[in-house]
Amino acid sequence: MSKKIIIVGSGNAALSAGIASLEKGAEVTIYEKANKKMAGGNTKYTAGAMRFSYESGDQLIDLLNNPNDERLKDTDFGSYTQEKFKNDLLNFNDGRPLSWEQEILVSKSLETIQWLSSHDVKFEPIYSRQSFIKEGKHIFWGGLTLASENEGVGLFNQELSAFLSLGGKIFYENAVTDLFFEDNVVKGIYIGDDKIESDGVILASGGFEANDDLRKSFIGANWLKAKVRGTPYNTGDGLKMALDIGAIKHGLYDGCHATPMDLHMKNYGGLDLEPKERKNYRKICYFLGIMVNAKGLRFLDEGKNFRNYTYAQYGRQVLEQPGHFAWQIFDSKVFDLLYEEYRFHDAHFVEGETIDELISKMDGIDKIETKKTIVEYNNSVDLNTAFDPTILDGKSTLDLSIKKSNWAQRIDKSPFRAFPVTGGITFTYGGLKINKNGSVLDIHNKPIVGLYACGELVGGVFFNGYPGGSGLTSGAVFGRIAGYGATK
Ligand SMILES: Cc1cc2nc3c(=O)[nH]c(=O)nc-3n(C[C@H](O)[C@H](O)[C@H](O)COP(=O)(O)OP(=O)(O)OC[C@H]3O[C@@H](n4cnc5c(N)ncnc54)[C@H](O)[C@@H]3O)c2cc1C
Structure with a gap:
C-alpha cells in the first residue's frame, strides 16, 4: 500500500x-x-x-x-x-x-x-x-x-x-x-x-520572519522596525509545533537574511502588487555609490565585495543606524547601471542638480555632516584605477576610516539622486x-x-x-x- x-x-x-x-x-x-x-x-x-x-x-x-x-x-x-x-x-x-x-x-x-x-x-x-x-x-x-x-x-x-x-x-x-x-x-x-x-x-x-513576537524574542527588539519582505504567513507555526513535541533547536536563532529596502515600502512587499513587482522595493546597488546615516556619516564599506555577498547582511547594518534608516547616494555616471528597482514606479528618491540641492531634499539627516562626508569621500577616491563592475576592481578610497574597497568613483556628475532605505527581513x-x-x-x-x-x-x-x-x-x-x- x-x-x-x-x-x-x-x-x-x-x-x-x-x-x-x-x-x-x-x-x-x-x-x-x-x-x-x-x-x-x-x-x-x-x-x-x-x-x-x-x-x-x-x-x-x-x-x-x-x-x-x-x-x-x-x-x-x-x-x-x-x-x-x-x-x-x-x-x-x-x-x-x-x-x-x-x-x-x-x-x-x-x-x-x-x-x-x-x-x-x-x-x-x-x-x-x-x-x-x-x-x-x-x-x-x-x-x-x-x-x-x-x-x-x-x-x-x-x-x-x-x-x-x-x-x-x-x-x-x-x-x-x-x-x-x-x-x-x-x-x-x-x-x-x-x-x-x-x-x-x-x-x-x-x-518565523513574519511573527513580531518571535522576531523580537529571538533576534532583538530592533527587528520590530524591520520591514517584512515576503509572505505574511511565515509565522513560525511549524517550528513551534515541532519544538512543542521535543524537537531540538538548531542554527543561529538571532541570525537572519536582511536587505536594504525602500524606507517607504509597506510590509510584506506591497501585497497589492504582483509578486514580480514586490521585489522592486529592494535597493541593493549601494556598491555603485555611498550610504549615509541620519548623522550624515558612512557606516559600512559599500564596495566590500560583490553585492551577492553583502546584500543579505547590510539590511541589518542599516536597521542598526539611528532612526533605523539610511540614504543611498548616486551620481548620474551610474544611473544606467542601477537595477530596474531604482526605476520602479513606486521607488522613492530625491534628485538635485547640485550636491547642495540634493542634500536639501534629504529628510532626517544632518545636512552639514552629509556634505562633509561627500566631499571627504570624493577627495579620497583613487583616481588611477579604472572602474570595472565585472570584477573586484580595487578602485577604493585611500584614506578614510571606513574604506570603500571597490568601485569607488567620485560623486560629481549632475544630476544626483538619493534613495531612503531601511532594513527588510527576508527569512530567518x-x-x-x-x-x-x-x-x-x-x-x-x-x-x-x-x-x-x-x-x-x-x-x-x-x-x-x-x-x-x-x-x-x-x-x-x-x-x-x-x-x-x-x-x-
Ligand atoms: C523578496 C524575496 C526575494 C528572495 N529572492 C530569492 C532568490 O532570488 N533566490 C533565493 O535563493 N532565495 C530568495 N529568497 C529566499 C527564499 O524565498 C526562501 O529561501 C525560500 O523561498 C523558502 O522556501 P520555503 O519553501 O522554505 O518557504 P516558503 O516559500 O516561504 O513557503 C512556506 C509556506 O508555508 C506556508 N505556511 C506557513 N504556516 C503554515 C501553516 N501553519 N499551515 C500551512 N501552511 C503554512 C506559507 O503560507 C508558505 O506558503 C527571497 C525571499 C524574499 C522574501
Whole structure:
C-alpha cells in the first residue's frame, strides 16, 4: 500500500518534497495556510535565482528554457566549483567549519537543479542583474547565473504543475494548527479540530520572519522596525509545533537574511502588487555609490565585495543606524547601471542638480555632516584605477576610516539622486535539526518518528550571512531529501 504523506506549506521546499515523495509512489497532500493567490510563500516573491556549483558553462545549457538564445554565443558563465561555493559559505561562518547541512547543500546543488529540470522546471540566465557587458561579452561575475523562468512565480508554477501531474493534491486556506503526536510518533496533523492521519508529515512552512513576537524574542527588539519582505504567513507555526513535541533547536536563532529596502515600502512587499513587482522595493546597488546615516556619516564599506555577498547582511547594518534608516547616494555616471528597482514606479528618491540641492531634499539627516562626508569621500577616491563592475576592481578610497574597497568613483556628475532605505527581513536562519533522511531530531538527537522538515525551517545552513541565491537551492535540496526520506 502506498504511503500517505502530508506536507505543510506550498513553497519551493514543499513542492520539491512533494515531487520526490510522488516519484517514490506515495500519496501526497499539501495543506497551505494561504489562499490560492497567496500560496507559494516567500518562493513566489523571489527572483527565482538559484546558486549551484558547476564546472563549466556547458553544464548550464541543458537547464535552459531557450538553449538557442543568441546571447549565449557571447556569454561567459565562468565556473563555480564546489570549492568556491564552500568558500563563499565559509566566509559567513565566523570561523565555524562548514556545517553538515552546508556540505550537503553544496554537494547536492547541481544534481538537484538537474533533477528539477528533469521535472520540466526550466531556467534562464540572469543577464540583467548578474552580468555586465565587457568588450562585447556578457560576463557573469558572482557564481550565480540562472533563475527559474519567470522568476519566483514561474518556479512555483512549474513545480506545482510537476507536483499535480504526478498526482499530488493541494488544499488552500488550510492552516495546520498542530501535530497529531501519539506514543512518540507523529501520526498526522490537526487543522483546527480536524485530525488527518498520515504515515509521515513534512514541515515546509517557512521561518518565523513574519511573527513580531518571535522576531523580537529571538533576534532583538530592533527587528520590530524591520520591514517584512515576503509572505505574511511565515509565522513560525511549524517550528513551534515541532519544538512543542521535543524537537531540538538548531542554527543561529538571532541570525537572519536582511536587505536594504525602500524606507517607504509597506510590509510584506506591497501585497497589492504582483509578486514580480514586490521585489522592486529592494535597493541593493549601494556598491555603485555611498550610504549615509541620519548623522550624515558612512557606516559600512559599500564596495566590500560583490553585492551577492553583502546584500543579505547590510539590511541589518542599516536597521542598526539611528532612526533605523539610511540614504543611498548616486551620481548620474551610474544611473544606467542601477537595477530596474531604482526605476520602479513606486521607488522613492530625491534628485538635485547640485550636491547642495540634493542634500536639501534629504529628510532626517544632518545636512552639514552629509556634505562633509561627500566631499571627504570624493577627495579620497583613487583616481588611477579604472572602474570595472565585472570584477573586484580595487578602485577604493585611500584614506578614510571606513574604506570603500571597490568601485569607488567620485560623486560629481549632475544630476544626483538619493534613495531612503531601511532594513527588510527576508527569512530567518534558526530552525530544526534534521538527519540525512530529513527526519527532525529531538533533544537527544534521535529522530522523531514520522516528522520531517525542509526549507527555511532547517537550521545550520546559514550563519552570519548568505551568498545570494542559496535559499531556494537549500529548499530544493532538503525538500528532495525529506520527500525521499518520508517514503522510506
Ligand atoms: C523578496 C524575496 C526575494 C528572495 N529572492 C530569492 C532568490 O532570488 N533566490 C533565493 O535563493 N532565495 C530568495 N529568497 C529566499 C527564499 O524565498 C526562501 O529561501 C525560500 O523561498 C523558502 O522556501 P520555503 O519553501 O522554505 O518557504 P516558503 O516559500 O516561504 O513557503 C512556506 C509556506 O508555508 C506556508 N505556511 C506557513 N504556516 C503554515 C501553516 N501553519 N499551515 C500551512 N501552511 C503554512 C506559507 O503560507 C508558505 O506558503 C527571497 C525571499 C524574499 C522574501
